[in-house]
Amino acid sequence: MSSSLEFASISRSFGNTEVLHQVSLTVEPSCCVALLGASGSGKSTLLRIAAGLDQSSSGQVLVDGENVNGVPSEQRGIALVFQKPLLFPHLTVVDNVAFSARMAGQSRKAARQHAMSYLELVHLSAVAHRSPGRLSGGQEQRVALARALARNPRILLLDEPFSSLDSRLREDMHLLVEDIRTELAPTIVLVTHDRREASALADSIAVLDNGRILQHGPVAQLHYQPATLAVNRILGGLNAVPGELIGDVHHSALGRIAVQPGLVNGPAFLTVRQEAIRIVAPGDGTATGCVTALKSLGAHTLVHIALSGESGPSETLTVEVPGDPGVAVGRSIGLRPTDGCGWAVTR
Amino acid sequence: MTSRMTPGTGHAALLALPAVLPIVVVLAVSLVAAALQSLGLMPFIGPPQLSGDAWTGDVQTLVRSGLASVYIASISTVLSLAVGFVLAAYVLTMPRMGRLVETLSAATIPIPHLIGAGAIGLLLSDSGFLDRLLGMPDSFPALVAGPGFLAVIAEYAWKESAFVALVVLGSISRSVGDLCDAAATLGATAGQRILRVVLPLAVPSLAISAVIVFVYTLGSYEAAWLLGPVSPEPLPVRAVRLFGSVDLAARPQAMATALVTVAVSAVAILAVVFLLRRFRSLR
Numbered sequence: 001m002s003s004s005l006e007f008a009s010i011s012r013s014f015g016n017t018e019v020l021h022q023v024s025l026t027v028e029p030s031c032c033v034a035l036l037g038a039s040g041s042g043k044s045t046l047l048r049i050a051a052g053l054d055q056s057s058s059g060q061v062l063v064d065g066e067n068v069n070g071v072p073s074e075q076r077g078i079a080l081v082f083q084k085p086l087l088f089p090h091l092t093v094v095d096n097v098a099f100s101a102r103m104a105g106q107s108r109k110a111a112r113q114h115a116m117s118y119l120e121l122v123h124l125s126a127v128a129h130r131s132p133g134r135l136s137g138g139q140e141q142r143v144a145l146a147r148a149l150a151r152n153p154r155i156l157l158l159d160e161p162f163s164s165l166d167s168r169l170r171e172d173m174h175l176l177v178e179d180i181r182t183e184l185a186p187t188i189v190l191v192t193h194d195r196r197e198a199s200a201l202a203d204s205i206a207v208l209d210n211g212r213i214l215q216h217g218p219v220a221q222l223h224y225q226p227a228t229l230a231v232n233r234i235l236g237g238l239n240a241v242p243g244e245l246i247g248d249v250h251h252s253a254l255g256r257i258a259v260q261p262g263l264v265n266g267p268a269f270l271t272v273r274q275e276a277i278r279i280v281a282p283g284d285g286t287a288t289g290c291v292t293a294l295k296s297l298g299a300h301t302l303v304h305i306a307l308s309g310e311s312g313p314s315e316t317l318t319v320e321v322p323g324d325p326g327v328a329v330g331r332s333i334g335l336r337p338t339d340g341c342g343w344a345v346t347r
Numbered sequence: 348m349t350s351r352m353t354p355g356t357g358h359a360a361l362l363a364l365p366a367v368l369p370i371v372v373v374l375a376v377s378l379v380a381a382a383l384q385s386l387g388l389m390p391f392i393g394p395p396q397l398s399g400d401a402w403t404g405d406v407q408t409l410v411r412s413g414l415a416s417v418y419i420a421s422i423s424t425v426l427s428l429a430v431g432f433v434l435a436a437y438v439l440t441m442p443r444m445g446r447l448v449e450t451l452s453a454a455t456i457p458i459p460h461l462i463g464a465g466a467i468g469l470l471l472s473d474s475g476f477l478d479r480l481l482g483m484p485d486s487f488p489a490l491v492a493g494p495g496f497l498a499v500i501a502e503y504a505w506k507e508s509a510f511v512a513l514v515v516l517g518s519i520s521r522s523v524g525d526l527c528d529a530a531a532t533l534g535a536t537a538g539q540r541i542l543r544v545v546l547p548l549a550v551p552s553l554a555i556s557a558v559i560v561f562v563y564t565l566g567s568y569e570a571a572w573l574l575g576p577v578s579p580e581p582l583p584v585r586a587v588r589l590f591g592s593v594d595l596a597a598r599p600q601a602m603a604t605a606l607v608t609v610a611v612s613a614v615a616i617l618a619v620v621f622l623l624r625r626f627r628s629l630r
Contacts, residue, residue, distance in 0.1 A: 053528050072533040086529040090547040100533040103543070151533055 001066045002029040002187045003077075004153035006048065008323070010059035011047055012211075020043050020211045023059070027155075032188040033216075035197035036234060037208035043191045044083075046208070047157045050189065063145050063154060064107065069207035074103075077085035081161045086142035087132035094119065100151040118146040121177060121183070138169040142176065145342040150178065158190045162197065174200050191284045195236050199223070207231050224273060225343050232271040232345070239277075239316040240269040240308075240345075250344050253307035253315045255286030257337060259344040268344040278339045279327060280301065285334030289317065291327050301325045305333065378609065383428075385602035389445040391595045401599030410587075413607055416582040419496050419575075420565040423503035427560050428553055430504060430509025435549065436541050438516055439523055449516065455509035460502070464570040467502040493576050496581075498574035503564045518547070518552035551623060558619040564610040582608045 002132045005027040013021040019042045048054040049069040050061055053072030060067045079100075086098050089253075093117050095102075101111035119125040122142040132140060134330075141161055146158060158177075162170045174197070182188070198205050199219045206216040214234075215227040226232035230238050243252025244284055245268040248261045259270065282288050283334055285311050289305035296302075303319045319333065327333055383389035387398035402409075407624040434452060438445035470476045472491040474483065481487065494515055526548070527540045535543060568583040575581060580588065589601035 051532050053531065073528075076532045080529075080532040080533065082529060084525065084581075086525050088526060088530075088544060088547075090550075098529070099535070099543075103534045103536075103539050146532065244566055264450065323491075 001342050002185055003012070004029050004062075005064075005155050005187060005189065006060075006062040007046065007050070008060040008062060010046065010049060010056045010061070012042070012049065012054070013057045018211055020049075020056070023208075023211070023213055025206050025213060026271060027053060027187055027189055029187050032182075032202045034189060034190045034192055034197055034202035034205045035208055036192060036205050038193055038200045038234070040137050041208045042180070042211040044159055047080065047189065047191050051078050051157055052076045053080070061116060070307070074270070077151075077154040079148035079151045079155075080157040080159060081124055081141075081144050081148045083160045083163055083195050085132075085137075085144040085161075087135075087140055087143055087147070089132055092129050093124065093129060093135070096132060096143055097150050098148045099147060099154070102154050115146075118150040119143075121149070121180065121291060122146045122204065136267040138172065141165065141173060145173075145180075149184065149186070153156045153186065156186045157327055158188060160191055160193070161249065161326050162194070164191070164193070168224075168230060174346055177201055182273060188333075195234070205235075207234050209234065226271055228345055229271070237271055238274045238320075239270065239272050240319065241315055242269055244268070245344055245346075253287060254335065254337075257286065257342040263344055263346065266346070268346050269301070270342045270344055272337055272342045274302065274318045277319045278336050279319055279321065279325065280334040281335050282334045285333045285336035289333060289335060291329050291331050291333060292316070294325065294327075294329060299323065306313070307335075352468065363537070374485070381602040381606055381609075385599045385606055387491050387599055388551045391598055398599070401603040404600070408579075409604065409607060411579040412582045412604065413611065415496070415579040416565050416571075417547045417611060418497055419503070419571065419581055421566045423500050423507060424557050426500065426504035427507035427511050428557055429554065430508035431555060432515060432546070432549060434508060434512035435515040435519075436545055437522060438461045438512070439545065440523060440537065440541070441528075443573055449512075452509035452512045456513065457592075458506070460506060460567060461569045461573075462504050464499075464573040467498055467570075467575055471498045471501065483487060492576050496571070496575050499570050499581075503560075503576060504569045507560045507564065511553070511560065514556045515549045518580045519548045523548055548624060554623050554626075556621050558616055559617050565606050565615075582611075 007023050007025045010020055010023040010079055014201050018330075023042075023046060025033070035046065037043045045054060049056045052068070054070060056069070060069055062068070063076070063078070065224065079171050082093060088099065090101065091326065094112050097115035097118055098108070098111035100106065101114050110122070116125055116128060119128055122145055124139060124142050127139065132143065135143065144161065147188065148197050162173045165173060178201075181188070189199065190201055204216060204218050207214045207222065208262070214229045215222060222231060222235050223237070226235060226237065232240060241252045243250050243254075245259070245263055245265050247265065248259060248263070250259045250268060250270045252255045254270060257270060257272070287307055288305040291303055292306050293304040294301055295304070297320070300320050300322055301324065303321060304326050305317045305319060307315045319335070380389060385401045387401070390396075414451070426516050434448060438449045460610070468475070468491055472478070475491070478487045488501065490501070504610045523545055526544050530540045530544045568587055572584050572587070575584065586601050586604040586608065589597040589604060604613040
């Protein structure tokens with residue numbers, strides 16, 4: 001049932017405003033790609049174009065290599081789960097899930113039997129005959145997911161379907177998506193602005209900003225090897241230390257850190273993740289600094305540090321440590337990247 | 348379960364009182380006065396004397412008037428609902444042309460029925476615009492003042508279908524677009540989306556519109572008077588004629604005729620309320 005999905009140079013303009021600019025992206029069969037970006041970055045528009053609910057200004061949508069531009073939404077075999085569950089209020093839960101089978105001409109009995117198997121998949125067969133108005137938010141999204149899956153889609157599009165759920169329900173939904181991937185292996189495109197959700201669910205992440213794909217790659221690569229400062233920021237990176245690149249070594253207030261080869265010598269930013277820096281005794285690290293603030297994240301703490309340059313404090317750095325960092329504001333500390341090397345970007 | 352009013356509901360009832368009180372007073376006074384007049388207990392002249400003559404004296408004519416009115420109201424309501432729903436569905440599915448249709452529908456609403464009836468008369472009468480357009484054939488049907496009240500029904504269907512369309516649009520236009528998108532991604536064709544999504548969602552607003560159109564066309568006077576045949580007289584035409592008669596003894600009959608209109612309207616309203624409650628309990 002899984003198919004490949006390819007966006008080939010998709011652009012979309014509303015009047016003079018270009019929402020998508022030459023977007024190209026390939027999703028392999030049975031893979032899950034997350035489109036990550038802020039509100040207004042164009043990710044939902046891209047999904048609507050894939051589903052046939054919106055037309056691109058230029059470019060092609062290819063399913064298994066076949067151009068589906070101009071094919072009506074109902075004939076594309078692509079299901080979309082929206083941010084809101086959008087359950088039909090005049091139908092019961094089971095009839096919502098049976099909707100696609102009924103539209104395909106199946107009898108009510110056969111469609112309901114088909115729907116029940118998908119309700120069991122999302123653990124909601126007990127509420128099959130309830131009205132959607134009597135479900136909780138999490139249950140509604142589960143039904144919406146079951147309804148989309150019951151269509152047996154070639155591709156499943158998820159448009160921030162869990163964004164309105166609380167964190168516990170969201171984690172339950174993530175487990176459910178994992179179960180569905182194991183059982184049905186659908187091709188999934190997930191739109192989200194939550195980098196943790198993208199990282200938890202997707203095989204790869206495509207970062208979309210102002211209608212352009214900045215980078216597409218595996219989850220770890222985007223976190224630790226961002227292509228640009230914007231990707232680093234969108235992926236939650238808090239550090240971009242300015243400095244000078246000389247022979248694959250970045251020179252900055254954080255010290256001399258080896259970076260990836262192939263970059264041209266000159267000004268560059270060192271993107272070192274806050275989780276990848278260790279606080280050590282002054283003198284034991286590649287740099288020293290003074291703690292300026294502590295911010296609790298619950299189980300973790302963010303330590304803000306003013307790095308000591310040759311002429312006093314120059315740059316600030318943030319380090320994330322589990323539990324109590326064991327340092328106080330004003331204390332002098334040493335800093336060292338955990339793996340001894342970093343990642344430099346020039347823009 | 349408790350029937351006690353909370354402070355909140357009491358406060359809300361007080362706020363509603365200025366709006367509700369005049370309606371209740373006017374309705375109650377007029378209904379009681381009409382009932383008393385129809386039974387001879389509030390005569391225009393002479394002493395009060397209980398009599399059922401206004402109700403039983405010419406019962407056949409009263410029944411014929413009632414049937415004519417129910418016929419006009421029923422056919423007009425069905426046509427208004429059908430045309431109104433099609434208009435609403437068109438506006439929802441065709442955003443550009445739909446806006447024009449919506450504007451035209453909205454422009455139809457404030458035209459008085461008297462003007463509308465005059466326009467329909469000019470359009471559909473013998474030697475009217477349509478007749479002339481067709482070359483004045485001998486077989487042109489008697490649409491105005493002919494049997495079947497066709498011109499009356501046409502006037503009501505034209506005006507009220509615009510009203511129905513706007514009520515339906517107002518009640519579902521915000522939610523139906525997203526639900527139709529969801530239906531499309533689930534394989535529903537355009538026709539299926541209208542029949543399986545838009546129509547069920549529009550049922551409550553169609554039912555409310557239906558009862559409003561039915562009650563209005565049942566009690567409306569101008570179109571039936573201008574465009575209908577002399578006989579049978581619809582209830583409102585009969586009521587107005589008897590009320591304005593030089594024979595003051597006809598007043599009780601006018602009141603009885605008006606009260607029959609009220610009774611039929613009440614039955615229609617209660618039936619729709621009952622059906623709507625059943626529909627909602629099924630959902």
